Amino acid sequence: MRSMFFGRRLLSAALAVAVLSVPARAADVSQYLPDGTLLVVSFNIKQLMDAPLVKSDEKAFKDGMSELTKALEGFGVDPNKDLTRVVLAAGMDFQKALILLEGKFDADKVHAKLKEMAKDKKHNLTVVDDDKLVHYKLKLPKAPVPQAGLPSELVLTPLDQNFLAVAMEKGALDDAVAKKGGKKGEVKQEVVTLVGKINPKETLSLVVVPPAEMLAGGPVDGLKTVTGGFTVAEGVKANILLSTKDADSAKSLAQMINEGLSQMKQFLPLIASQQPNFGPKEQKMATDLIDLFKASAGEEGVRLQGNVTKEFIEKNSKKDK
Secondary structure, eight states, rough: HHHHHHHHHHHHHHHTTTTTTOOOOOOOOOGGOOOOEEEEEEEEHHHHHHHHHHHHHHHHHHHHHHHHHHHHGGTOOOTTTSSSEEEEOOOOOOGOOEEEEOOOOOOOHHHHEEEEEEEESGGGGEEOOOOSSSEEEEEOOSSSSSSSSOOOOOEEEEOSSSEEEESHHHHHHHHHHHTTTTTOOOOOOHHHHHTOOOOOOSSEEEEEEOOOOHHHTTTTTEEEEEEEEEEEESSSSEEEEEEEEHHHHHHHHHHHHHHHHHHHHHHHHHHHHHHOOOHHHHHHHHEEEEHHHHEEEESSSEEEEEEHHHHHHHHHHHOOO
């Protein structure tokens, strides 16, 4: 639940910072990708909020939107119209990863709210002006159990009227700002092209272009790219393409994925023994869920597909009376 806790603070601070820059021509997200980007994850907030599945419980949806609208009203942000998506981009060094919040914001209202937040220590937000880049530090709450790799703080800065950058280190922000000023990024054209082809109807989209040398000789040798993602509509559909260099690689990879899915079911009793709330009902639900996914080899590579229907979700979300 830690991510949900600091996620609310991060969203509030992000929305507040996003419009402080001078209005400019909206930039394409590819302009800001960190050098050496190999992984891009795009979470389409607008598509999710418009999904029939999310709106199926009308009361819960209205209550949730009312709470969110109230939380953001001080920033002049309408969650129904002004939030678009969140994009994570990273290369081999994950510490230099960049999160881009995309949307449309009211500069005056958000600027005033940001200053108000920074004055109150409970928000753990600090304004930093180092004469080169005005940015903001957001201190994250400590995890109950320390985990290696988790940052203790995040840094934020506006890029233009549509994008806010969030990173684990200031160098990543400096690089993004330099690209706003015209610096040419060092990102493979293949990555840029695939990011440009992300399906706007998908809720969660993936673009992965792993270095061939990193996979050579391993179980996924032959994998070229990973694209596609998950779409929330009436239910949840997965459609992921793992392109391969040849048919033999596709066949081998599909077999490995299906065997992996089968092995996951065998671990469920072990998980149940360590989790008191993971009983027989939860094990069956997990087994049925895994069975909905299958990998198939084809001309393009391996297609991993799954369809979690509305009926499946409703059936397994009902509480025992």
